[in-house]
Amino acid sequence: MPIRDIVDAAVSRGLSGVSLTDHYDFEIPEGVKSFTFDPKEQASEIEKTIMELPVEVASSFRILRGVEIGMQPQCVEDMARLVAENDFDTVVGSLHFIDGTDPFHGNYYLPYGYKEAYGHYLETIWKCIDKFDGLDILGHYDYIARYAPYPETTIYYSEFGDILDMILKKLAQNGKTFEINTKTYMPFGEREPQFDTMILTRFREFGGEFVSFGSDAHDLGRVGANFERFIPIVKSCGIRYSVHYEKRVAKPELL
Ligand SMILES: [Zn+2]
Structure with a gap:
């Protein structure tokens, strides 16, 4: 999407900024579209868009440079290098590919029932964040439930609490x-x-304080979608702050 169009969509929905977290994946499975980008090009596109914004928008709206790294346990060194070599505002760490498959295309699920499929995904997130500290935000921990073939559509704490606790504790304790x-x-x-x-x-109980809202838009119609719906839900869990990052520094705001 042209950045200017994203800004217009975000402004019309009452947002005061966007953090553009383009995908950057490593070791892309065969036959799957490659999701990477040139961070320098991203920076210059953002710069150019800011220059061309009407003054009243430019003075009150922030466009932040981010990346959504596709984490994989065997790619930790590449992930760390990408973060070290670029001055992103925000780093989201997400799991898109697992065991050389892209769950979006379905193959991942074939040998598994839902407990193994969701559980192994969560274990793999754990393996990544155990070795990789370069993320600010853990992205869509339950991505694996989106495209699954099972009638069980939701990752519940009551079923996956043991591995979720490991993930949540690690995140919370590292801020x-x-x-x-x-x-x-x-x-x-x-x-x-x-x-x-x-x-x-549970994240709050471990000392976690911040959530971020991501619409994972991929199209203009979903920029900022459903943020309002989730604010009271987040507050009901004892979380007081949403956060965005500028130059990797958390900027919390009371919800
Ligand atoms: Zn993602």
């Missing part, structure tokens, strides 16, 4: 942010994954 990715909680055909508030409640 990281938990993303509410609103795209996951929309209908996918007949399925509509739910957000289990117990997971966020």
Whole structure:
């Protein structure tokens, strides 16, 4: 999407800024579209867009430079290098590819029932964040439930609490942010994954303080989608702050 169009969509929805977190994946599975970008080009596009904004928009709206790194346990060194070599405002760490497959295309699920499929995904997130400290935000922890073939559409704390606790504790103790990715909680055909508030409640219990809101838009119609819906849900879990990052420094705001 042209950045200017994203800004216009965000302004019309009452947002005061956007953090553009383009995908950057490593070791892309065969036959899958490559998601990488040139960070320098991203920076110059943002710069150019800011210069061309009307003064009243430019003075009150922030465009921040981010990346959504596709984490994989065997790519930790590449991930760290990407972060070290670029001065991003925000680094989101997400798991898109697992065991050489892209769950979006379905192969990942074939050998598994939902417990193994979701559980192994969470274990792999753990393996990544255990070795990689360069993220500010953990992105869509339940991405794996979006495109799954099972009637069980939701990752519940009651079923996956042991591995979720390891992830949540690590994030909380290192001051990281938990993303509410609103795209996951929309209908996918007949399925509509739910957000289990117990997971966020546990994050708070471990000392976690911040959430970020991500619409994972990929198209203009979904920029900032459903943020309002999730604010009271987040507050009901004891979380007081949403956060964005500038030059990797958390900027919390009371919800
Ligand atoms: Zn993602």
